[in-house]
Amino acid sequence: MLLVISIGLFLCGCEIDISVESSSSDSSSSNISSSSSSSSDEIILGENDIESQKDIEQIDEPEEPLDYEGLKESLSNGEVPDYVYKVTIERVVDGDTMKLKLENGQSIRIRTLLIDCPEDTKEKDYLGDVATAFAKDKLKQGDVAYVETDGPLQDDYDRYLGYLWYKDGDEMKMYNAEILREGLARVAYIKEGVRHLDMLYDAQYEAKDQKLNVWSIDGYVTKYGFNQDLVD
Secondary structure (H helix, E strand, O other), X not given: OOOOEEEEEEEOOEEEEXXXXXXXXXXXXXXXXXXXXXXXXXXXXXXXXXXXXXXXXXXXXXXXXXXXXXXXXXXXXXXXXXXXXXXXXXXXXXOOEEEEEEOOOOEEEEEEOOEEOOOEOOXXXXXXXXXHHHHHHHOOOOOEEEEEOOOOOEOOOOOEEEEEEEEEOOEEEEHHHHHHHOOOOXXXXXXXXXOOHHHHHHHHHHHHHHOOHHHOOOOOEOOOOEOHHHOO
């Protein structure tokens, strides 16, 4: 930064102008700007704006997380706990994987916790397309949703993990549970995040008891996935 110092000295009735130029490498000087030198379309992100954006990398496991009904009520009232982050639906990949946008504009891919749907990407499993269609019906592009974290934030494939909450009419619902109730997923990948495991097992039992979709063919759902030999 150039500092121009003009010193007017009147010596013997004469005015002498002395100009001194100096450059400064002080990093703090780079933060100083005048309104006259800023362009009219320049956007300056203030410190408060940055702090208001929730960084999901810094989300800690809550000491006393809300149960299913408690979080449902909290989100319905517009109260978002620290371990839940707000997102916008960008795209449904398949029944258990979605692309979401964070409030800071970052795009992430989420794998919904504790469930597994028939494949509908490179592999085409029986009812995989139906599971994807269910997801697209419930999670529309541009819709606001919420991700409840539980355990590790990401899996081995760098996908984020969580329970995905969305608004259905006037009611908040957890997507993980709803697709299980439709018989389009199985409870699976039980590792560290198990906060709602019992409730998800109940949802699965409802579908299994009614022989809905994946439960309509005996033996199709296995411990390791879905037995395509029964439907090919």
